[in-house]
Amino acid sequence: MKKRFIVGLLILSLFSTLVCGCGQPQQEKNPAADAGKDKVVRYNHGQEPETIDPALNTSTDGGTIAAAVFEGLTAVDMNDEIIPGVAESWDVTDDRKTYTFHLRKDAKWSDGQPVTAQDFAYAWQRALDPNTKAEYAYQLFYIQQAEEFNAGQAKAEDLGIKVVDDYTLEVRLNAPTPYFLRLTSFPTLMPVRQDVIEKNGDKWARKVETYIGNGPFKATEWVSKDHLKLVKNDQYWDKNRVKIDGIMITFIGDESTMLSSYEAGELDVIDSVPLTEVDRLKKESKDFKMIPLAGTYYYAFNTQKAPFDNVKVRKAFALAVDRTVIVDKIRKSGTPATAFVPPGVPDATPGKDFRSNGGDFFPVKADTAQAKKLLAEAGYPDGKGFPDVSLIYNSTEEHKIIAEAVLEMWKSNLGISNIKLSNMEWGVFIPTRQKGDFQIARDGWIGDYNDPMTFIDLFTTGNGNNDPQWSNAQFDQLVKKARLATDEKERMAILHEAEKLFLDEAIMCPIYFYTQNTMIKPYIKNLHVSPLGLTYFDRVEITK
Amino acid sequence: MFRYVAKRIGASLFTLWVIVTITFIIMHSIPGDPLTRDKQLPEAIRESIEEQYHLNDPLWKQYAYYFQGLAHGEMGPSMKYEGVTVNEIIAQGFPVSAQLGLAALLLMLLVGIPAGVISALRQNQWQDHAAMFFATLGVAIPNFVLATLLIYVFGVKLELLPTSRWVSWQSVILPAVALAMYPTAYIARLTRSSMVEVLGQDYIRAAWAKGLSRRTVLYKHALRNALVPIITYLGPLIAGLLTGSFVIEKIFAIPGLGQQFVLSISNRDYTTILGVTIFFAAFLIFMNLVVDLLYGVIDPRIHLEK
Numbered sequence: 053m054k055k056r057f058i059v060g061l062l063i064l065s066l067f068s069t070l071v072c073g074c075g076q077p078q079q080e081k082n083p084a085a086d087a088g089k090d091k092v093v094r095y096n097h098g099q100e101p102e103t104i105d106p107a108l109n110t111s112t113d114g115g116t117i118a119a120a121v122f123e124g125l126t127a128v129d130m131n132d133e134i135i136p137g138v139a140e141s142w143d144v145t146d147d148r149k150t151y152t153f154h155l156r157k158d159a160k161w162s163d164g165q166p167v168t169a170q171d172f173a174y175a176w177q178r179a180l181d182p183n184t185k186a187e188y189a190y191q192l193f194y195i196q197q198a199e200e201f202n203a204g205q206a207k208a209e210d211l212g213i214k215v216v217d218d219y220t221l222e223v224r225l226n227a228p229t230p231y232f233l234r235l236t237s238f239p240t241l242m243p244v245r246q247d248v249i250e251k252n253g254d255k256w257a258r259k260v261e262t263y264i265g266n267g268p269f270k271a272t273e274w275v276s277k278d279h280l281k282l283v284k285n286d287q288y289w290d291k292n293r294v295k296i297d298g299i300m301i302t303f304i305g306d307e308s309t310m311l312s313s314y315e316a317g318e319l320d321v322i323d324s325v326p327l328t329e330v331d332r333l334k335k336e337s338k339d340f341k342m343i344p345l346a347g348t349y350y351y352a353f354n355t356q357k358a359p360f361d362n363v364k365v366r367k368a369f370a371l372a373v374d375r376t377v378i379v380d381k382i383r384k385s386g387t388p389a390t391a392f393v394p395p396g397v398p399d400a401t402p403g404k405d406f407r408s409n410g411g412d413f414f415p416v417k418a419d420t421a422q423a424k425k426l427l428a429e430a431g432y433p434d435g436k437g438f439p440d441v442s443l444i445y446n447s448t449e450e451h452k453i454i455a456e457a458v459l460e461m462w463k464s465n466l467g468i469s470n471i472k473l474s475n476m477e478w479g480v481f482i483p484t485r486q487k488g489d490f491q492i493a494r495d496g497w498i499g500d501y502n503d504p505m506t507f508i509d510l511f512t513t514g515n516g517n518n519d520p521q522w523s524n525a526q527f528d529q530l531v532k533k534a535r536l537a538t539d540e541k542e543r544m545a546i547l548h549e550a551e552k553l554f555l556d557e558a559i560m561c562p563i564y565f566y567t568q569n570t571m572i573k574p575y576i577k578n579l580h581v582s583p584l585g586l587t588y589f590d591r592v593e594i595t596k
Numbered sequence: 597m598f599r600y601v602a603k604r605i606g607a608s609l610f611t612l613w614v615i616v617t618i619t620f621i622i623m624h625s626i627p628g629d630p631l632t633r634d635k636q637l638p639e640a641i642r643e644s645i646e647e648q649y650h651l652n653d654p655l656w657k658q659y660a661y662y663f664q665g666l667a668h669g670e671m672g673p674s675m676k677y678e679g680v681t682v683n684e685i686i687a688q689g690f691p692v693s694a695q696l697g698l699a700a701l702l703l704m705l706l707v708g709i710p711a712g713v714i715s716a717l718r719q720n721q722w723q724d725h726a727a728m729f730f731a732t733l734g735v736a737i738p739n740f741v742l743a744t745l746l747i748y749v750f751g752v753k754l755e756l757l758p759t760s761r762w763v764s765w766q767s768v769i770l771p772a773v774a775l776a777m778y779p780t781a782y783i784a785r786l787t788r789s790s791m792v793e794v795l796g797q798d799y800i801r802a803a804w805a806k807g808l809s810r811r812t813v814l815y816k817h818a819l820r821n822a823l824v825p826i827i828t829y830l831g832p833l834i835a836g837l838l839t840g841s842f843v844i845e846k847i848f849a850i851p852g853l854g855q856q857f858v859l860s861i862s863n864r865d866y867t868t869i870l871g872v873t874i875f876f877a878a879f880l881i882f883m884n885l886v887v888d889l890l891y892g893v894i895d896p897r898i899h900l901e902k
Contacts, residue, residue, distance in 0.1 A: 103678035110633075182644035190638050203640040254679035276688050277851030278762055304760055304849035308744065312759045313849075316752045479628030479864050486636055500635075516636030 091297040091594045093576060095321045096313070097587070099305035100277050105257035106242040107179035107186045112585035115239045119586050120282055120299065121265035122242035125153050125172065125221070126233050130580050130591060132502070134233050138167055138243070138266065139221075148228030148538050153236075155219040160287040161245060162270040169221040171243035171266075173213050177201075178249070179240055180211070191240040191500065194229045228538045231503040238501060239586075242267075268294045268590040277303055295593045311571070320573045323587065327450055330384040330569060339571045342385050346394050346583035347498035347566035348507070349386070351443070351458070352519040354491050355559050359439055363557055364430035369492075370561040371423035372465040373458055375416050378563055382457045383450065385569050388416040389562035391555055393507045396583045397499065400544040406504045410548050413555040414562060420465045427466055435467030442472040445494035446481035454563065455494065488521040495519050498566065502583055504547045505534065511554050520559040527553050601885070608881045615877045616870060620659055623869050630675035630864045649675055662870065671871035676863045682871035689853035690875070692762055693840030696850060699772035700779070700837050708780040709826070712787020713819065719792060727784060734781025743774040743847045760849040771848040775841055779833055786829060790822040797821075824895050831887030835880040 101114030106122050109115055127137035139153040159167035176195070179186045180202045193199045196212025212224030225232060235241055245264050249256050256262040260271040260280075268288050273281035283298035284291065302319065304310045307326040314322045325333060325340070333340040353360040353369070360366050375388035387395070390412035399406040424434070432438045443459065445451040455473050463469045471492075476484060485493045497517070499506040509515065509531050513523040530550040537543035554560075568581060575596045580588040629651065631642055646652040650661055665672050671682035711731070715724040750770060751759030757766050794800065795818055803813045840854025853872065860868035891898045 102676055105678060108678050110635075182640075183648070185641075185645045185648050187633070187637055187641055187645070189641055199640075202644075204644075256679075258679045275851070277855075278849075302761060302849075303851075305855075306846050306849060309747065309760045309847055309849050312747045312752050313761075316755055316759045318759060478862060479626065479632050482632045482634065483627050496634075516638070 091295075092300050093296055093298075093321060093579075093589060093592055093594065094300045094302070094319045095587070095589075096302045096304050096310045096319050097323060098303070098310075100280075100303040103257060104263070104280075105254075106239040106244060107175065107184060107188070108257075109239055110187050115585075116587045117280065117282075117301065118239035118242060119267070120269045120589055121263065121267045121271060121285075122239070122244075123159075123265075123267040123288075124238065124242045125155075125236040127237050128580070128582060128588070130578065132580070132582050134237060137237060138172075139236075142233070148230070149225045151223045151225070151232065152216070153221045153223070155221065156289060157219055158289045159266060160289065161266050162264050162285050162287050164287055165245075166218075167243060167266045168218045169215045170218070171245065172221055172241075173215045174246040175244040176213055176241065177208055177211060178244065181208075186240070188240045188500075191235060191238060194225050194227070194232060194235070196224045196226055227535050230540050230543065231501055231505070234501055234503065269299060272298075279303060294590055296589065299589050314571050320576050321570065321579065321587075323568055323570045323581075325569045325571060327384060327453075333571070334384075337571070339573060341570045341572055342567040343570055343581045344387070344394070344396050344583065345498060345566040345568050345581075345585050346396050346502055347496060347585075348389050348392055348394050349454075349496045349563045349566060350389065350392070351561040351563065352485070352490075352493045352495040353559060353561065354488055354493070354521055355557075356488060356521045357491055359430075359432075359441065360491055362430050364426045365432070366558040366561075368423040368427040368430065368466060369462060370414055370558045371419045371426070373414075373461050373561055373563065374418040374465075375414070375563060377461075378454060378457055382453055383564065386564035386567050389565050390414050390416060391551065392560070392562055393504045393551055394499075394565040394583075397502060397504050397507070399504075400540045406544070406547070409544075410551060413552075418461060418465050423465060424467075432468075435469070438468045438470065440470045440472065441491040442474045443492040443494070444474045444476060444481065444484065444490045446478045447475040451475070451494050458563070485519055486516065488519070493519060495560065496566070499584055504544070504551070505531075508534075508547055508550050511559065522554065522557070522559045524553065524557070601889075604885050604888075608878075608885070611881060612874060612877055616874055617659075619870055619873045620662070623864075623866055624655055626864075628864050630866060632864060649673075662867075666874075671874070672867040674865055674868050676860070676865040676868065682867050685856055685868060686853065686871060686875050689840065689851065689856050690838075692850060693845070693852035693854055694838045696768060696771055696775065696844075696852060697834070697837035697840065699768045700776035701834060703772055703776040704780040704783055707776075708783030709787050711780075711784040713791055713814075715784065715788040716791035716795060716822075717814075724788075728788070731781040731784040734777045735785070737777070739774050739778055739841075740843050740847055742777055743771070743844060746770045746774055747847070760847075762848075762850045762852075767848075767850075771844050771850060774847075775837065775844045779837070783826060783829070786826055787822065790825050791818060794818050794822045820894060824891065827887055827890050827894065831883045832880060835876070835883040839876050839879055 097113045097116060101109065101111050101117065103109055104114050104117045106118040109118055123137045125137055125139040126134050129135045138155055138159045140156040141154045143152045144150070155167065155169055161167060176192055178184050180189050180192050180198050182202055182204055189202050197206045197210040200206035201208060201211055214222040216222050243266060248262050248264055252262045260274050263271045268285055269282040270285040271280060272283050280301045281298065282301065284294050284296065288294065304313060307324055310319065310322045311325050311329060313319050353366045355361055379386050379388050391407065391410060391414065393406050393410065395405055395407040397406045399409045427433070427435065443455055445455050452475065459471055459473060462471060484490060485495070497507060497510065510517045511520065511522050512518065512528050512531050527550055530546055530553070534543050534546040534550065537546060568585065570581065572579060575594055577593045577595055578591040580591065582588065630649070631637060631645060643652070650658055662672065674680045674682055674685060711727045715727045718724045747759045747770065750757045757770055758764070761767060800813065800818055803817045840852040840857070842854045842858040845852045845855040856868065857872045857876070860872060
């Protein structure tokens with residue numbers, strides 16, 4: 053009987069599933085059989101970005117695509133140093149406030165048209181135009197009248213952007229901004245095509261036909277929420293640098309699924325892995341890489357609310373955390389955060405970064421004795437009489453296990469056991485934290501640009517991201533001074549002083565510095581992940 | 597019949613309006629909004645974006661705007677995905693979810709009903725025990741566990757099928773199996789108990805006594821009547837299967853509507869939440885109507901209109 057056969061088949065298939073599922077992990081087979089034919093990197097970067105319009109994008113995934121399809125005035129090399137992009141060279145006036153960019157004449161859009169200074173002027177003005185709704189418009193606020201224009205208080209003509217001729221662009225800034233040349237390599241400041249955008253409206257960055265760029269790659273196929281295919285752009289002025297035929301970017305959002313897909317040989321690069329798999333991957337696979345990012349995971353103390361309005365309490369809490377345990381045992385990746393500005397953020401002197409010059413403010417292991425002493429001085433010897441407090445975090449497994457571990461450390465090292473964990477859905481958590489409606493809150497910051505300022509100016513009075521709700525006139529003054537400083541050494545010295553001020557006040561408890569947990573097949577060479585989390589493919593080689 | 601359908605459609609429109617209104621109210625009363633960001637937006641930028649999406653208007657005005665658009669068949673722009681309308685999100689996601697749902701449905705009907713029938717006919721024999729053992733297992737194992745297992749075995753270890761994504765006909769197999777498991781098991785059990793009950797009825801005994809062939813008794817008299825409770829279950833199930841499953845679509849990275857539905861809520865993508873809700877509700881109402889009409893076809897005892 054047929055039906056009996058079907059039932060038999062069902063039974064058999066279910067049974068075989070159970071049996072096979074318990075097998076031993078085997079050697080990896082079939083190392084990317086089809087990748088070698090046409091040198092395409094198969095790269096997964098999580099959920100499809102909300103937009104890949106360079107002006108509108110705020111995410112690293114969208115930024116990675118924009119950085120492959122477009123090129124700014126400047127670009128970055130393998131060491132994340134600034135190199136010429138569309139601009140061959142530039143002049144800077146002595147007050148460091150006016151930049152004149154000289155554009156190369158052989159830069160072309162993917163449809164063959166030349167890239168001109170007007171393209172940049174249009175792109176920047178567009179990003180600043182309030183009608184564009186660009187959230188990252190503030191990346192351009194360094195330009196004269198830009199902030200006013202964005203708020204509708206100035207005209208486009210007033211902007212400090214001047215097209216001298218087709219290949220010369222003059223930019224006037226409000227203040228010397230030493231990292232301005234870094235910003236010009238950033239997606240928000242990349243050129244876009246006026247004719248294309250005016251013809252297609254906000255749909256231009258939704259279709260590969262109109263998504264015209266001037267970078268090393270161009271888009272040829274896009275299946276929404278599934279994949280975007282980029283191929284080498286033959287019109288790119290430096291096309292000899294590009295050694296691969298293209299990139300297949302897939303949008304698998306689930307970490308376990310991307311790892312399965314990677315292990316099945318369907319992908320060459322994935323840039324996150326499930327935390328629960330990190331231990332196994334570290335042991336089993338040479339492909340596992342921890343790439344440092346310019347970001348810090350921390351707990352914000354609400355400095356306006358008891359008991360954390362007392363600096364001694366805050367310090368005690370920050371000292372009582374064993375950061376090595378979090379990094380090694382709990383999260384299994386990242387590096388212990390001994391201060392706020394992460395490693396890799398440049399300082400005035402090349403070769404040494406801001407962190408190594410600034411030193412450590414918190415121990416990697418808990419300093420229990422000092423923490424207890426401070427807590428006693430604050431009036432809570434051995435945690436006695438400490439009021440009930442709560443720690444809020446947004447509901448993910450990672451935040452939960454870290455919070456539980458930290459709670460345990462505070463309990464055993466400080467003797468405080470009446471701390472409550474309270475998890476919230478993301479959309480509820482963010483406004484709660486921003487309003488300062490908490491005592492301790494999970495927090496994190498990834499730089500908007502690679503300079504200490506993006507980490508330090510958070511804590512100026514009234515800054516929307518000043519989650520500790522801290523306010524200090526001397527600190528505000530220092531940040532202001534740093535913004536106006538023309539000498540880079542002097543500016544960095546001020547920023548070090550400013551960082552020391554809020555770390556001595558322990559307005560937060562830094563936990564770890566972010567790393568991106570990446571799996572890269574050994575035949576993929578020269579993949580560059582910037583500290584801001586953008587992945588660059590223009591120098592990638594496939595060696596097989 | 598026609599009057600009945602017209603009446604039902606009228607009632608459905610009212611139901612839909614109630615659903616949209618309740619969703620609108622609940623959606624706006626949960627904390628956070630489409631502009632909730634980890635990094636807070638500068639005030640001026642926030643204001644100009646709110647202006648674009650009418651988010652700074654009073655709620656009743658936003659409600660009116662929404663219905664104004666709806667009257668023209670426009671569900672508005674997504675507040676999360678730049679340059680994409682909700683109509684496009686549904687037009688893109690639904691066919692994918694529907695294809696996967698249909699495959700799962702087919703699998704379920706082809707396996708679940710025969711398994712149930714065989715169990716009922718071979719009551720308490722080994723076929724019955726085996727089928728019911730797996731049916732119990734199928735109901736008990738969560739589909740994400742089975743999905744992960746299937747990916748590991750057929751994708752990673754045996755490399756017979758793609759682990760994920762929606763690229764070829766092979767992509768359908770694993771998610772369809774994972775998606776179909778629970779309803780298949782449930783349908784098998786439902787068919788079995790319904791069939792056992794029907795087989796004990798007098799009219800079946802009469803049919804045997806009349807000397808009808810085994811085929812006629814089983815299929816024409818027994819199975820047809822046993823199908824009524826299954827059809828009841830199928831209506832909402834089909835609506836659920838075709839509009840996509842969040843879990844399965846997420847695990848297999850399938851660009852369907854099920855993922856969008858859940859994501860839009862955590863994104864506070866107001867227009868998408870409403871649009872997908874309306875779509876899902878309308879589909880569900882429609883399927884229930886179809887089921888009610890089918891009763892009349894299958895069971896002559898049921899009359900829709902007196």
